[in-house]
Amino acid sequence: MAQEMTSTSEHELVARCREGDEQAFRELVERYKGLVFALVARSIADRARAEEVAQDVFLKVHRGLPYFRGEARLSTWIYRIVVNVLAAERRPMKTEPLEGSGDGPPREFGVADRAFEDLALRNRMEKAIARLPVHYQVLINGHYLKGLRYEDLAEALDLPMGTVKTHLHRAKRQLRHLLETEFR
C-alpha cells in the first residue's frame, strides 16, 4: 500500500522507472492501482470505461515520469493526474437530465426501515456524487478511501491542509442538497 512506502524506496522506484526499468514501472502500477482504480471507479459508474480511464492515468504517469522532479510526493503527483483525467473525462459529457425537482421539506427517516432506506439512499447518493464538481467528487471519494493519505489528497487538490475539513463539509453539504432536491 502507498502509505507503507518510505520516501527512499519511492525515490528509488522513480529513479528506476526513469532509467526505463519496465519491472520498476510494473511495481509502481501494482502499488497504486488499488487507490487509483477506486478513485476513478467511484466517479465513473461504467466499469469498462472506469478501467480504461484508470489505465490512462498510468499511461500519463509513464509519459510524465521523465519530467517528474520529485518536488511533490509520487502519490500526490499521481492523484493530481487522476483529478485532471477525471476533469477531462467530465468535460465533453452532457449533464444528465434532472430526476424530479422541487425543494420541499427533506424526507424523514424512520429507524425501523433503515436497511431498506439505506439501500435506496445509497443508490441516490451514488448518482448525486456523480453530479458534484470534480474537485468535490475526488475529495469525497478519496477521503473515505482507506489507504489514501489526507495530505496527499489535500496537495493533489491544491488545498491547504487546514482547509480540507471545511471543503469536505462544503462538498457534503452540496451532496446533501442534491439528495434533498434533485435526487429525492
Add this chain to the structure above:
Amino acid sequence: MRCDDLDDVIEALAEGDTLSAEYHAHVAGCSRCQARLAMARAVDRLLATREAPVPPAAFTFRVMERVGRAEWRAEQLVDVGFNVAVAAGIALVVAGVVGLAWSLGWLTVERPTLEAVGAAIEPWVSSTLARGPTVVLAALLLTSALGLWWWVEGEASL
C-alpha cells in the same frame, strides 16, 4: 435563529462537533433541521461504509501492454524523423558540394546541355506537379517504409 443559518453547520453537527448552544437548541425544536441532520448522518454513514471498487486481475498486464504499444509508436516516430533528417542532411551536403564545385569553376556545364536536360525533364516535372498529392503520399509511404525497415533491422541486430 432560522433554518437557513443552520444549513452551514449541519455537516459539522452530524460529525458530532460541539457548536454554540443556540444551534443545538434550534435543532432540538425544529423538525426540518432534525430531518436535515438525519440526512447528513445517513450520508456520513453510507460514505464510511462505501465499498472500494477493486481493479480487475489483468489490470497491470493491460497497462503494461498499452505502455509497450505507446513506446513502440514513439520509437517509430523518432526513427522516421531521424531518417528524414539524415536524407535532408545528405541532400544538403550534395547540394553544397555541387554548388562549391560550380562556383570554383571545377564543374562546367555547357548551356546547350542544360537546355537539353531541361527539355528532357520538362514533361516529367509538369506531369509530377499535376499528380502532386499522389506523389507526395507515395514518397511519404516509401520514406516510412524504409524507416520502418531500417528500424526493424536495427532491432533485430540487437
